Amino acid sequence: MSSVLLIGAPGTGKCKLIHSLLPNFKNIVWVTTLSSAEFIRNQLNFYEGNLWIIDTHTWVRRETHTEMDIVVSNPINLNEVSLSITRVIDKLKDDYLLVFDSVSGLLVYHNIQRVMHFLRGLLVKTEGKGSIYTLVRGAHSAMDETSIMMLFQNIIELNRIDEKRYLRIVKSVEYIEPTIMEIKLSKDKMEMPQSIKKYLLNQFK
Secondary structure, three states: OOEEEEOOOOOOHHHHHHHHHHHHHOOOEEEEOOOHHHHHHHOOOOOOOOEEEOOOOOOOOOOOOOOOEEEEOOOOOHHHHHHHHHHHHHHHHHOOEEEOOOOHHHHHHOOHHHHHHHHHHHHHHHHOOOOOEEEEOOOOOHHHHHHHHHHOEEEEEEEEOOOOEEEEEEOOOOOOOOOOEEEOOOOOOEEEHHHHHHHHHHHOO
16 A cells, blocks of 8 residues: 555645545545535535544634544644544554645645655555545645655646646556546546546555
8 A cells, every 4th residue: 555645736626536535445534734624524425434534724623523523723733733643543553544635734834844754754654554645736836846746656646727637647656557637527526537546546455
């Protein structure tokens, strides 16, 4: 199992792609840096498995949070974020998929060196378990994007040209073709070639 980075501008389908994979997993640990736990649960109301959410966006626990929502009271402290994630994944052992949406939320508050150190620690901790991360293209310098990309074994870029959307394999641990393919995004789902879906699931199984 290995790590995957999805990179793309807003609206290119990063989260929709992740949503299409979730039914294949019994346990999901979703780390959110740009949205509340309530928003994520509403978006994932189709998912029938166990969903833990690490909320680094809200700061304060609310009545609408569930027992499986872990609100990080001081998300500026990356050690606290790391400990919150660790507490959940240690309980699940090997049976989970970690979703981190989004690395860009960390770069709002921290410099690239601190974010790289945090991500490296998390990737080592979840090595062999399967994890998928998102990064917003254009929100950071090209140098910062390249630095983040260096950490990941698989990188997928999502682009939108006019009304069409495309997926490009930038980096992969296994051979796959074609490396550029069109994907279709609708209100409820993303349609992608079975070859890319199989490739992604192979990274997490």
